[in-house]
Amino acid sequence: MNSIIIVQNSAASESSDNLISISQLSDVQPSDWAFTAFQSLVEPYGVISAYPDSTFQGERYLTRYEFSARLQAVMHKINELNY
Structure with missing residues (x-):
């Protein structure tokens, strides 16, 4: 099973390893x-889901664990923006 990383961009955590744009995938x-839908949902909010090899693997089925991790990152960002 491939592991997934969730990268949340912020000025405090920005490094050369962080994905800033989906064009880096x-x-x-x-x-x-x-592409346009993915870009409009991901880039403005600073949450990018990627595998350690800098791929998105959009044709691959998503496990419930992976879905939960991605949803949690989005929910965290929504809460952050609401406060």
């Missing part, structure tokens, strides 16, 4: 059918 291209 090697398997996500502007020609992909979901």
